Amino acid sequence: MTSPFWQPQIHKFTLAGKKYLLDVNSSSLHVVDDLTWHLADYLGSETPPSPKLPGLEHFSPDQIAEGWQELQDLVEQGYLWTAISEPPCAERDPALKAICLNVAHDCNLRCKYCFAATGHFGRERSLMSFEVGKQSIDFLLASSGSRRNLAIDFFGGEPLLNWTVTRQLIEYAESAVQAAGKRLKITLTTNATGLTPEIGDYLNAHRVNVVLSLDGRPQVHDAMRATGTEGGYAQVQANISRFLAQEPPGGYYVRGTFTRHNLDFSQDVLHLADLGYREISLEPVVTKIGGLALTEADLPALLAEYEKLAETIIELRRNGRAINFYHFNIGTFHAPCMERRIRGCGAGQEYVAITPEGEIYPCHQFVGQEQFRLGTVFTGIRHPEVQDMFAGVNIMTKTECRSCWARFYCSGGCYANSYAFSGDIAGNYAIGCELQKKRIECALAVAAEGLSSEN
Amino acid sequence: MAKHIVTLIKGKLNVTNGTGCGECDNSCQSACKTSCTVGNQECERK
Numbered sequence: 001m002t003s004p005f006w007q008p009q010i011h012k013f014t015l016a017g018k019k020y021l022l023d024v025n026s027s028s029l030h031v032v033d034d035l036t037w038h039l040a041d042y043l044g045s046e047t048p049p050s051p052k053l054p055g056l057e058h059f060s061p062d063q064i065a066e067g068w069q070e071l072q073d074l075v076e077q078g079y080l081w082t083a084i085s086e087p088p089c090a091e092r093d094p095a096l097k098a099i100c101l102n103v104a105h106d107c108n109l110r111c112k113y114c115f116a117a118t119g120h121f122g123r124e125r126s127l128m129s130f131e132v133g134k135q136s137i138d139f140l141l142a143s144s145g146s147r148r149n150l151a152i153d154f155f156g157g158e159p160l161l162n163w164t165v166t167r168q169l170i171e172y173a174e175s176a177v178q179a180a181g182k183r184l185k186i187t188l189t190t191n192a193t194g195l196t197p198e199i200g201d202y203l204n205a206h207r208v209n210v211v212l213s214l215d216g217r218p219q220v221h222d223a224m225r226a227t228g229t230e231g232g233y234a235q236v237q238a239n240i241s242r243f244l245a246q247e248p249p250g251g252y253y254v255r256g257t258f259t260r261h262n263l264d265f266s267q268d269v270l271h272l273a274d275l276g277y278r279e280i281s282l283e284p285v286v287t288k289i290g291g292l293a294l295t296e297a298d299l300p301a302l303l304a305e306y307e308k309l310a311e312t313i314i315e316l317r318r319n320g321r322a323i324n325f326y327h328f329n330i331g332t333f334h335a336p337c338m339e340r341r342i343r344g345c346g347a348g349q350e351y352v353a354i355t356p357e358g359e360i361y362p363c364h365q366f367v368g369q370e371q372f373r374l375g376t377v378f379t380g381i382r383h384p385e386v387q388d389m390f391a392g393v394n395i396m397t398k399t400e401c402r403s404c405w406a407r408f409y410c411s412g413g414c415y416a417n418s419y420a421f422s423g424d425i426a427g428n429y430a431i432g433c434e435l436q437k438k439r440i441e442c443a444l445a446v447a448a449e450g451l452s453s454e455n
Numbered sequence: 456m457a458k459h460i461v462t463l464i465k466g467k468l469n470v471t472n473g474t475g476c477g478e479c480d481n482s483c484q485s486a487c488k489t490s491c492t493v494g495n496q497e498c499e500r501k
Contacts, residue, residue: 027466036459067459079465089473097481149478334497338468339475346481408468451463 004083010040011405015445016311021080022444024405027335028079029444035059035067043071043081088338090394094387095145097346100353100364101136103128103166104157109191109231112224113259113285113292119157121355121368127162128356132377133169136354139377141180150177153187155353155364160194170206186250187211192239193231200243207250212240215256216268216282223261241275253326255281259292263301266309273316273323281326284435286417294431303438310442314449330409330443332451341395344411348374348390362390365416390415393426400428409440469498 009024019037021030032040038055048068051061059067074080105126107119119125137152144150152173154166170186177184188203189211203210215221218233226232240254254277258265265282272280284302287293294302313323335341345351348362355367358377366372375382395401395412404410410433415425417432479498 021460023466025468027464027468028462029464029466031461031463033459070457070460073457074460074462078467079462084468088470091473092475093477095477097477147477151480331497332464335466335469336479336498337471337475339471339473339477340479340481341468344481350477350481448463 006084008081025082094349096143097350098151104162107158126356195239209250259285343394
């Protein structure tokens, strides 16, 4: 008899005073008491463990038998100690689904941590023409195969620096996608300095999902983003609050970045929540810039901060106040299929970024790195071998991922982060992995709280 | 009646063997732009 491809595996963690048991291969989640917490260490054994074994000294044989039976019932039901017998199919339809349109390789801010080198990606500052944008949208449609739901993200730099063309492209995309019988989700990511009432009205009329950059507390935001009179907290916060007062029908996220300067980033999340923002995303900086970069020495503080944030969000929920923190969202009952879970990111195949000149890169973070250039929207894909390289990376081929308990949630993580820190898209970004695992624990605990209160 | 364990999520990985619809978000194009996870997505075909 051959052994299963993925052996049974559990992950135990505590958060907000509860003990959790995650069955990795089924994604089942249990809250357990002290007895079954210890007994779970002996899953796989055919008989109840002896009371003499570590962790069980304080329990009677009858108690152990009772707890063990409950665990075995879950094993029999397929919610604990499950295995996956065969390797899942790694093939996926490579049709294009989403493009990131870099309509402006320029920005009016000079944020210290910007991965795009303050907006220009290490090149001449430039703006996309309507012709290049139109060709990009046509390329998306022509490459989308049978995919029905398409996505375009207007990005930069700062896309509002090229607002006239952005408007034209939104309208062209809407009509072209409708004519093709498909559906379109449009996102625009902006630093909000140029978010006038008129632009806000337009974005809402077109149901654009808007990602608004604000890093949190005034001193945190201004230390990273402000440039003289522009981009300061007061200006950006006022613009964002005015825009959100209209309750954008396309949805929104207020999105910031935290660095080594604000390891107490939960205070920034709560500050944004206190401003009345419900949809919040605050991300760890990914950089090697000294003084800003997160280091291994910061990990204990960062992990504790995520836990603190999760506990606060749970407490707020109990008091009837909801905060939707993006990284604590998790699919529970309608989780993605295995195909998506073994390779989460579609960069290079289903998702590409396009420069103002029409060059195609696997994603926005690879823009300007010539070895990753796939082609142009005028010539099409000229380097399928680069696409194949991305398609070949998944949680079965990445050594660190294959045995990681978080593999079916993280799905292998970000190619660009891996490349930045290991020189290999199939490599590992160790700090990112640790943060990711903690976020998943927090997300499960926050989700569990919602389930508890519903039941 | 279980006394020691409360099951919150009865999970089951949906194995599609290459027939997944591919309609869900497939990158960090939505909110985060740096370190998205697939875990925070939901199936579009629910």
